[in-house]
Amino acid sequence: MKSSLHNKQLMTGNEAAAEAAIQAGCRFYYGYPITPQNEIINHMAMRMPQVGGTFIQAESEIAAINMLHGSAAAGARVMTSSSGPGISLKQEGISYLAGSELPCVIVNVQRGGPGLGDISPSQADYFQAVKGGGHGDYRMIVLAPSSVQEIADLVYDAFDLADKYRNPVMILGDAQLGQMMEPVEFYKPAKTYLPPKKWALTGADGRPKNVIKSFYPVKGELEKFNRRLQKKYRKIEETEVRYEEINTKDADLVLVAYGTCARISREVMNKASKIGYRIGLLRPITLWPFPKDALRRLSQRVRTFMVVEMSAGQMVEDVKLSILGRCPVHFYGRMGGGVPSTNEIINNILEVLPKINAADSVEMIEI
Amino acid sequence: METLYAPPKTLHRVATHYCPGCGHGIVQRLIAEIIDEWDIRGKTIGIAPVGCAVLAYNYLDIDMSEAAHGRPPAVATGIKRVHPDNIVFAYQGDGDLAAIGLAETIHTAARGENITVIFVNNAVYGMTNGQMAPTTLLDQKTTTCPEGRSADEHGSPLRICELLATIDRCSYLTRVSVTNPRNVQKTKAAIKKGFRTQMGKKGFSLIEVLSPCPVYWRMSPIDSMRFIDDEMSRTYPLGTFKDWEKEGS
Ligand SMILES: Cc1ncc(C[n+]2csc(CCOP(=O)(O)OP(=O)(O)O)c2C)c(N)n1
Numbered sequence: 292m293k294s295s296l297h298n299k300q301l302m303t304g305n306e307a308a309a310e311a312a313i314q315a316g317c318r319f320y321y322g323y324p325i326t327p328q329n330e331i332i333n334h335m336a337m338r339m340p341q342v343g344g345t346f347i348q349a350e351s352e353i354a355a356i357n358m359l360h361g362s363a364a365a366g367a368r369v370m371t372s373s374s375g376p377g378i379s380l381k382q383e384g385i386s387y388l389a390g391s392e393l394p395c396v397i398v399n400v401q402r403g404g405p406g407l408g409d410i411s412p413s414q415a416d417y418f419q420a421v422k423g424g425g426h427g428d429y430r431m432i433v434l435a436p437s438s439v440q441e442i443a444d445l446v447y448d449a450f451d452l453a454d455k456y457r458n459p460v461m462i463l464g465d466a467q468l469g470q471m472m473e474p475v476e477f478y479k480p481a482k483t484y485l486p487p488k489k490w491a492l493t494g495a496d497g498r499p500k501n502v503i504k505s506f507y508p509v510k511g512e513l514e515k516f517n518r519r520l521q522k523k524y525r526k527i528e529e530t531e532v533r534y535e536e537i538n539t540k541d542a543d544l545v546l547v548a549y550g551t552c553a554r555i556s557r558e559v560m561n562k563a564s565k566i567g568y569r570i571g572l573l574r575p576i577t578l579w580p581f582p583k584d585a586l587r588r589l590s591q592r593v594r595t596f597m598v599v600e601m602s603a604g605q606m607v608e609d610v611k612l613s614i615l616g617r618c619p620v621h622f623y624g625r626m627g628g629g630v631p632s633t634n635e636i637i638n639n640i641l642e643v644l645p646k647i648n649a650a651d652s653v654e655m656i657e658i
Numbered sequence: 659m660e661t662l663y664a665p666p667k668t669l670h671r672v673a674t675h676y677c678p679g680c681g682h683g684i685v686q687r688l689i690a691e692i693i694d695e696w697d698i699r700g701k702t703i704g705i706a707p708v709g710c711a712v713l714a715y716n717y718l719d720i721d722m723s724e725a726a727h728g729r730p731p732a733v734a735t736g737i738k739r740v741h742p743d744n745i746v747f748a749y750q751g752d753g754d755l756a757a758i759g760l761a762e763t764i765h766t767a768a769r770g771e772n773i774t775v776i777f778v779n780n781a782v783y784g785m786t787n788g789q790m791a792p793t794t795l796l797d798q799k800t801t802t803c804p805e806g807r808s809a810d811e812h813g814s815p816l817r818i819c820e821l822l823a824t825i826d827r828c829s830y831l832t833r834v835s836v837t838n839p840r841n842v843q844k845t846k847a848a849i850k851k852g853f854r855t856q857m858g859k860k861g862f863s864l865i866e867v868l869s870p871c872p873v874y875w876r877m878s879p880i881d882s883m884r885f886i887d888d889e890m891s892r893t894y895p896l897g898t899f900k901d902w903e904k905e906g907s
Contacts, residue, residue: 358735362732364737508713
């Protein structure tokens with residue numbers, strides 16, 4: 292049983308992310324202001340001194356991610372947060388963190404891009420997050436919450452996963468999830484066994500020195516290291532995939548969406564079922580590792596998929612790769628701050644479904 | 659027979675990858691000597707830069723972290739905030755500290771972080787085969803200013819100590835060199851003072867070491883030392899620019 296620390300409180304997703312980090316034992320936070328994640332940095336500035344932690348408003352996102360490198364190397368739980376342009380600046384640092392196998396948590400409250408874009412909700416940083424926006428063959432565990440409560444829960448898990456695998460973990464949210472208020476409860480984190488950080492830098496007092504590095508100049512060493520990294524990533528793929536599957540049993544069409552789009556898709560599913568359509572939803576919770584097997588399984592009985600994203604279509608590529616052409620994959624996306632409405636999505640479903648149920652003739656509807 | 663002088667225990671007995679006449683080996687040996695003399699191996703943590711000194715962790719027998727190019731002060735900040743009672747130093751070259759990492763240098767100093775920066779100024783980018791650095795002297799030839807650095811074309815050399823001296827939270831700033839035994843001993847004393855600055859929680863310290871790069875200066879090791887004494891130290895005068903002990907703080 293999880294035990295509750297506080298009663299339910301009304302909070303923005305951003306504040307919940309920050310508070311959950313503190314409840315998870317994070318005492319080091321480094322950040323740089325950027326909308327729409329400012330509630331995180333503001334909450335940390337207020338809370339860290341109260342709990343004896345460290346808060347630094349860094350001179351840039353580059354400095355912040357490298358301060359993370361230092362505190363992670365020193366063995367502490369550490370977090371940073373940012374959005375779009377700031378996350379781009381952190382990419383070199385993330386590559387170093389992955390290459391040095393340092394545990395840390397990075398929150399990306401996605402906004403519209405490219406460039407300065409805008410500050411409204413977006414999911415266009417998917418590729419950057421799950422494929423590796425920095426250089427080299429590395430992976431980041433990417434968690435995609437779709438409610439304020441789930442933001443808090445996944446932040447706890449993010450710290451555990453980071454420590455378990457010595458790997459950076461990203462919480463991939465968006466402006467809508469970050470800014471909206473919902474009731475949230477902070478549980479006392481469940482005690483999980485985590486290996487002691489014997490590798491951490493503490494001063495080599497009575498022991499051989501520890502070195503944190505990603506540089507392997509001796510021929511053959513780097514490939515050996517990469518092979519070990521890949522082995523770790525395979526293990527994560529085998530062990531840590533998470534997703535939610537609703538009404539997929541006898542669905543004609545399964546929506547695939549994460550985060551804000553998953554919330555909207557759930558609404559679409561309910562509305563569509565009221566007018567007689569059998570729609571299911573598969574919601575990836577881990578974007579990397581991606582729920583490939585679940586999709587592959589579904590593709591054996593589902594007639595078609597529709598991926599809904601606030602992007603030009605990024606996750607849709609992973610869906611297609613998962614089902615290997617077994618059935619059609621449709622896509623509906625909005626960009627540049629556009630949040631799809633349930634009606635938009637339903638109308639798109641109706642355009643697709645008649646082609647399957649050729650006998651039915653369906654009119655576009657306004658619900 | 660009595661041993662008067664021996665290699666420091668904290669320095670691994672391995673051949674370094676440094677070129678003949680390079681100053682990095684001297685400075686790293688001094689760090690090892692201090693760690694031995696003060697018996698602080700168990701509480702010292704170093705940060706190696708991206709640059710010729712990237713492999714410093716293969717030579718120094720202490721806990722160390724790598725840092726991305728220019729970011730050692732940020733990494734040092736992150737370590738020091740977790741272990742405030744350890745001695746944390748960032749070891750950096752001039753490209754690392756004065757070009758790509760200048761923002762981190764200035765802001766770490768402005769925060770008065772209790773760390774020591776050991777800044778090896780060799781006026782070129784050694785690791786990438788001798789390009790112009792922010793500290794390259796006027797008229798000095800490098801691969802990216804083959805006709806010599808010109809103020810009009812390439813801008814003027816950056817004097818880091820003087821630049822940082824305007825920052826209130828900077829506690830100790832000094833420029834030394836390694837051109838002769840006396841100067842080497844002064845460098846050692848300066849690094850000691852840097853460490854004492856952070857041990858006393860007095861704030862940010864930086865020791866700039868004028869250091870030879872004979873290969874990319876295209877000079878003999880001896881001429882390189884002379885060049886530092888005769889030319890380089892005219893643009894970068896040796897001396898102390900900030901000293902918390904003298905300011906009565
Ligand atoms: C982001 C990034 N840019 C460029 C490089 C290539 N690089 C490696 S070392 C270096 C310059 C090092 O010069 P300096 O800091 O003066 O140190 P030195 O090698 O002279 O000791 C450069 C540009 C890099 N590794 N990373």
